[in-house]
Amino acid sequence: MKKILFFLFFSSILLILTSCNNTNSKKTIQLAEVTRSIFYAPQYVALEKGFFEDEGLDVELQTTWGGDKTMTSLLSDGADIALVGAETSIYVYAQDSKDIAINFAQLTQTDGTFLVAKEEKPDFDWNDLKGTTFLGQRKGGMPQMVGEYVLKQNEIDPHEDLDLQQNIEFANIPSAFVSSDAEYVQLFEPTASMFEKEGKGHIVASFGEESGTVPYTVYMAKQTYMDEHKAELEKFTKAVYRAQQWVSEHSAEEIAKTIQPYFEDTDVAMLTSSIERYKNQGSFATDPVLKEDAWNNLKNIMEAAGELPEDVAYEDLVNPTFAKDVLQD
Missing domain, CATH: 3.40.190.10 (Periplasmic binding protein-like II)
Structure with missing residues (x-):
């Protein structure tokens, strides 16, 4: 009897310790999105389906409402990763920032x-x-x-x-x-x-x-964060890619039902209609690789609007390594 009690006690302690280790091993990432939008459906799928958790990440989402506020949050360490328009990284670069923002994964590939x-x-x-x-x-x-x-x-x-x-x-x-x-x-x-x-x-x-194709909304992180958290960024990108594939393979209605918790004031039928519209015009990127031709199209659009502060090379502000690596897994 004593042996049985000891075994049960030891097993309970081991279970508690294992649970604590699993909790402690999970890495927290503060993610700032520029707005709450159906346009970002793959992101909400990744959160709802537990794709980030499967990678050992605890992603805490905040909506910062505007490109300027989102970049301020990122640069002041209020966020580790920002989901925002790629043009903001060019604005920061042009201001001779000591810690530039690097684009590493693309979520949407057209205007929305x-x-x-x-x-x-x-x-x-x-x-x-x-x-x-x-x-x-x-x-x-x-x-x-x-x-x-x-x-x-x-x-x-x-x-x-x-x-x-x-x-x-x-x-x-x-x-x-x-x-x-x-x-x-x-x-x-x-x-x-x-x-x-x-x-x-x-x-x-x-x-x-x-x-046409343009890196409309992308994930970016400061260079220092990227240098120090390569493993986390690769896991994050892997979860995003998994969500992109899920969105590509499932119907607009299935996607709508999955992300509905993020749009409580919008019924499923309306969400479905909006998602279908975005799917039909290819707005959701099917993989996270930000390509050079899309980057150049972004600069053409900025220049046409008189908003391109300087011609920044693809290699200076885009690191496609994480995105390309997850495609090989």
Whole structure:
């Protein structure tokens, strides 16, 4: 009897110690996302499906609402990794920062905004924008730069041919469009689809389809963090890749049901519609490798918008090693 009790006691102690060791071995990563968006569906899949946990990572997500705030959080050690537009790394580099931000994994590969008109436009033509009031995005941000790029590709000067308004905070743009006299606005999903459903606007074009492949939102970390946490970054990238493949292989409805906890105010049907729209135009990257041609397209878009501070080489701000390694596993 004593032997049995001793065995049970010893087994309990061993179980507790093993549990403690597993908890202590898990690495915590502070992740800052630039906004909460269906556009980032693979990230929420990775979190909900436990892909990060499978890699021994405890990823703590925070939404920092804006590129400038996200980069401030990253550079001040408020976050270890940032999910934000790749253009922000160029801005930091151009300021001669002592600790630059390096892009290491791509999540989305097209623009994620749509042109929404207040009135129905069954025969929409880009020339319809001339002489109208267009509610744009923040100056210097990817949505606005892509918007201007697409307009110029369609022979429209955004600063001469229309009344371009860029003085409204990102979070307030949808409500400002409804209450103002603006005829057009640039919106992300699910807001664009919600506006259609509620009769507040009508989707007439996709900026993602018009602008081509671009590293729209990527994961980046400071150079010092990258040097000191290579193992964690490789595990993080592996989990992201696994989620990207899962999103590629599953239906929009399955994805919607998985990520619904992150969008409690949006029903599954609306999420499904938005995800389907993004899947159809290839917005979700199917692997995390940020390619050089996409980087060059980003710089072309920035230059066209007059926002490229300097021509930064791919090798200076992109480290594709982690992404390429996980493809070999």
